[in-house]
Amino acid sequence: MSQRPVLYYFNGRGKMESIRWLLTVAEVDYDEIFLTSREQFVKLLDDGAFMFQQVPMVEIDGMRLIQSKAILNYIAEKYNLHGNDIKERVQINMYTEGLMDLMEMIMVLPFSADPKSKLDNIETKAKERYLPVFEKALTDSVHLVGGRLTCADVYLTECTLMLEEKFTAILKDFPAVKAFQGRMLLIPAISRFLLPGSKRKPQPDEVYVKTAKEVLNLNFTFP
Template identity: 50%
Template sequence: MANKPILHYFDGRGRMESIRWLLAAAGVEFEEQIFETKEQLDKLRATVLPFQQVPLVEIDGMKLVQCRAILHYIAEKHNLLGKDMKERAMIIMYSEGAMDLMELLMMYPFLKGEEQKQKFTEMDNKAKNRYFPAYEKVLKGHGQNFLVGNRMSLADVQLIEAILTVEENIPDALSGFPSLQAFKTRMSNVPTIKKFLAPGSKRKPPPDAKSIESIIKIFRG
């Protein structure tokens, strides 16, 4: 039996969470090596991080960094990147849109005061007026269960992650998007995803004040 992928990251969501989501959706068990101090991160930087950045995933004898490279490798390995070049291009396009939205969501908890209020307004506006309308149009237009080729792909996994993360901050975010509401229900009931959403899984909770302080200490010293 092949070794489980090993995920090297801090104890939180960040850029690793999309990788956790994808592995879980593919039904792949993984292990995590959590670093808790700047010294532990610096040791990784000195030994196995070519660009001095995490996430780092050990998989199939490789030490992979750069989130998109990791996601695309996992997706292709587990048939979540389409059946041909055209589907692959569409999946990556929709995936990139979800990642753009997630960039806003990742930064929001780390801001304070007026800066956080401004980020919330931007997040709310872009989710409801840019990203969700685009995905609603795709799903409504072809009437299929998934974004591309009527089978689950990387793009679907990243979209359901983004939807649930937006809803943690904006509970009514899907109001007016019936196709996305149905998509959310379908994806949440995919057996591997349902398992990942259940209590006790390796899905990380939203960052709170204590975890934010810990993460800032790791990266800023």
């Protein structure tokens, strides 16, 4: 296996994007193998690469890791981006689970039969359920947990940018979250990641959706 992590996924965001974000903030270089055909996916399945027959998959430290949460937790622990003790880790995990729930609502939009009809629901939930939690946590704190940079901060940054792509002014009533985002965007690794030509993926388009459906043999859309 490569000395650098190798990421197996489509050439798009999806559940791999948070992994890219976390490796970027940890300043870890990685390679990517993009899945482009059903035959390629089946060959990797036959070779035993994909536990549970699914992606994302990351080759790292002589292991093939499956399940995005497990991958993210491993990277966070390895690069000191998790909590200092069990209490900090559970706080981080609670924030993370909430952020992943919100981001997943956005991730599935391109695969939905009527994505526009779901946007109002996402915006409402973001404003009423999720963003108030982070606004409160950041009102008197620079970081979410433990007074230092953790994976929860990274995911919140990713999430706020995703939200602003859909709802430009969504953070106007959450000044602490907006200020936090501004601080995070000054981190050199993040500022480089946001430049054109970086490994950050663009918003999903029809090519990404078509490829994912063909590779995974999906013949349905989300309701």
